[in-house]
Amino acid sequence: MPVESVFDRLELLLPLVSKPIQYVGGELNSQVKDWDVAGDATVRWALMYPDAYEVGLPNQGVMILYEVLNERPDALAERTYAVWPDMEKLMRENAVPQFTVDGHRPVGAFDVLGMSFSTELGYTNMLTALDLAGIPLLAKDRDESHPIVLAGGHAAFNPEPIADFLDAAVVGDGEQAVLTMTDVITAWKSEGRPGGREELLLRLANTGGIYVPRFYDVDYLPDGRIQRVAPNRPGVPYRVHKHTVMDLDEWPYPKQPLVPLAESVHERMSVEIFRGCTRGCRFCQAGMITRPVRERSLQGIGQMVEKGLAATGFEEVGLLSLSSADHSEIGDLAKQLADRYEGTNTGLSLPSTRVDAFNIDLANELSRNGRRSGLTFAPEGGSERIRKVINKMVTEDDLVRTVSAAYGNGWRQVKLYFMCGLPTETDEDVLQIAELAKRVIATGREVSGSRDIRCTVSIGGFVPKPHTPFQWAAQEHHEVVDARLAKLRDAIRSDRRYAKAIGFRYHDGKPGAIEGLLSRGDRRVGRVIRAVWEDGGRFDGWSEHFSYERWERCADQALADEPVDLGWYTTREREFTEVLPWDHIDSGLDKDWLWEDWQDAVTGVEVEDCRWTPCFDCGVCPQMGTEIQVGPTGRQLLPLTVSRPTGVPVG
Numbered sequence: 001m002p003v004e005s006v007f008d009r010l011e012l013l014l015p016l017v018s019k020p021i022q023y024v025g026g027e028l029n030s031q032v033k034d035w036d037v038a039g040d041a042t043v044r045w046a047l048m049y050p051d052a053y054e055v056g057l058p059n060q061g062v063m064i065l066y067e068v069l070n071e072r073p074d075a076l077a078e079r080t081y082a083v084w085p086d087m088e089k090l091m092r093e094n095a096v097p098q099f100t101v102d103g104h105r106p107v108g109a110f111d112v113l114g115m116s117f118s119t120e121l122g123y124t125n126m127l128t129a130l131d132l133a134g135i136p137l138l139a140k141d142r143d144e145s146h147p148i149v150l151a152g153g154h155a156a157f158n159p160e161p162i163a164d165f166l167d168a169a170v171v172g173d174g175e176q177a178v179l180t181m182t183d184v185i186t187a188w189k190s191e192g193r194p195g196g197r198e199e200l201l202l203r204l205a206n207t208g209g210i211y212v213p214r215f216y217d218v219d220y221l222p223d224g225r226i227q228r229v230a231p232n233r234p235g236v237p238y239r240v241h242k243h244t245v246m247d248l249d250e251w252p253y254p255k256q257p258l259v260p261l262a263e264s265v266h267e268r269m270s271v272e273i274f275r276g277c278t279r280g281c282r283f284c285q286a287g288m289i290t291r292p293v294r295e296r297s298l299q300g301i302g303q304m305v306e307k308g309l310a311a312t313g314f315e316e317v318g319l320l321s322l323s324s325a326d327h328s329e330i331g332d333l334a335k336q337l338a339d340r341y342e343g344t345n346t347g348l349s350l351p352s353t354r355v356d357a358f359n360i361d362l363a364n365e366l367s368r369n370g371r372r373s374g375l376t377f378a379p380e381g382g383s384e385r386i387r388k389v390i391n392k393m394v395t396e397d398d399l400v401r402t403v404s405a406a407y408g409n410g411w412r413q414v415k416l417y418f419m420c421g422l423p424t425e426t427d428e429d430v431l432q433i434a435e436l437a438k439r440v441i442a443t444g445r446e447v448s449g450s451r452d453i454r455c456t457v458s459i460g461g462f463v464p465k466p467h468t469p470f471q472w473a474a475q476e477h478h479e480v481v482d483a484r485l486a487k488l489r490d491a492i493r494s495d496r497r498y499a500k501a502i503g504f505r506y507h508d509g510k511p512g513a514i515e516g517l518l519s520r521g522d523r524r525v526g527r528v529i530r531a532v533w534e535d536g537g538r539f540d541g542w543s544e545h546f547s548y549e550r551w552e553r554c555a556d557q558a559l560a561d562e563p564v565d566l567g568w569y570t571t572r573e574r575e576f577t578e579v580l581p582w583d584h585i586d587s588g589l590d591k592d593w594l595w596e597d598w599q600d601a602v603t604g605v606e607v608e609d610c611r612w613t614p615c616f617d618c619g620v621c622p623q624m625g626t627e628i629q630v631g632p633t634g635r636q637l638l639p640l641t642v643s644r645p646t647g648v649p650v651g
């Protein structure tokens, strides 16, 4: 039975809300397939990025799955985003349900509602969407008429805080996982839906790569720690494995990227040049959970750029990955792309933050064609000592040499990215940032012969994340982070010789504390999320909507009967023997290795990148039956600090 569009009712609300264009759909390369494209067995996916359209539309993960699913003749996929509070209010008053922007179909009518969580601060928006869709908030209250509510994305590597709201979660790469799920659902539907929702979920869990929280029981110790997490059904695996796509060239998505109708955070096309990172930065969850490194070939990248530009009309291409300058053929790639698009309007960008002169060569190459904005480098830690703790192998001299090369090459703006609140950090480590920034400006003035240069210091609060060596660490109190940053700001501003040349950007530490709660929480944290949402919590990733007071108050109330509280989840250091809420989610990393790396961190022992040194047994490759895939032409990667003359490509 076709499902009716809600657009007629929605249209009446559009003149009454901010940015109505975000709700109308019809973007270039979007699609609306027939509801019954493959009859009764059609598997219908609503894909949600739980943030506003302007943030959600450019999300590569959603874009890729949208296309992969729509290419299947027996499936359809549409997109939905979080609606702003003004629209939410009107939708409630006018009984308009959560809708997709493609067919404006009610989300509640789909088979699967798949949400991609890049950040945990989107959890309250998930509850708004479920409620507006008429889907019971708790998975246990749903029946066959409701979609399977599925989570993916990096935050799904610890799905426990939202376990009660989820029917399932997928960890790792989504391309093959959504196809596997579609196969399972098609078969179940074709067989006449035997065993109802319960059997479908059991079939999904039995694949070994789909986590169904209701099939796992969690027992707690009297002191609040977890005693054990164990399956409560036969055939359900003890640990759920992550999905890893090994040959990126076989998955050249998005082939036809979506072009936003309204202003969005990225007005460019993105091509992912490799996945994974083995640099081993100990704070970096993305690097740890996406191992091993898998590169896309130059030919594959070239074709994606060409076809994507033709399909979209974009004038800028971003070459994306976790550390783009680390692609083993990046020099050739940059040169060939710059040659190919020379004299056209196409701009190329490489969002690399690597601290070395080679990075500047690449930026010079890619900006041959266009304007030079700024260069970003990420030393992450202010002092040499703390950089050893986080395994960011960059010396102060490396940094100064690199930025002087940048200023010497005509760049006028340099942005330096740091973190505050790192394990073992002291005020002194953070105050070093001021000294570093002053040295950068002094050197820049010297090499450029100009006082017209700037350096912006941008600082984020550190949040320990699951599946990293810092998963056991105590998160720093937000008051301490704020006090340290205030001292740093004063240290920068008090030196008149440099104060005007150094910009200083930071956010207060409170959102980080809540991100910490949601990142390392267990199932009991679900009560807090629900209480915050019922109290009006929405768009927690936006400073104008975020309320620390609300989270603190709701945490106190929701956890009043438990031996745990906000501080227990955030500022408490864990022991090796503690069962962590995400231990049954298998990222491939060996827990013993992670612990050893945590011990090495405390003593400042560094670990090399396994792309150019022998394997150090993090566990991923043997466990996942995979291997690192770099250097399609057999080239060697460059060591970190090699300095090259401008414009000389790697080779």
Ligand code: SF4
Binding pocket: 278, 291, 292, 293, 610, 611, 615, 616, 617, 618, 619, 620, 621, 622, 627, 628
């Ligand atoms: S198992 Fe070895 S080669 Fe594979 S990612 Fe880990 S350290 Fe690198």
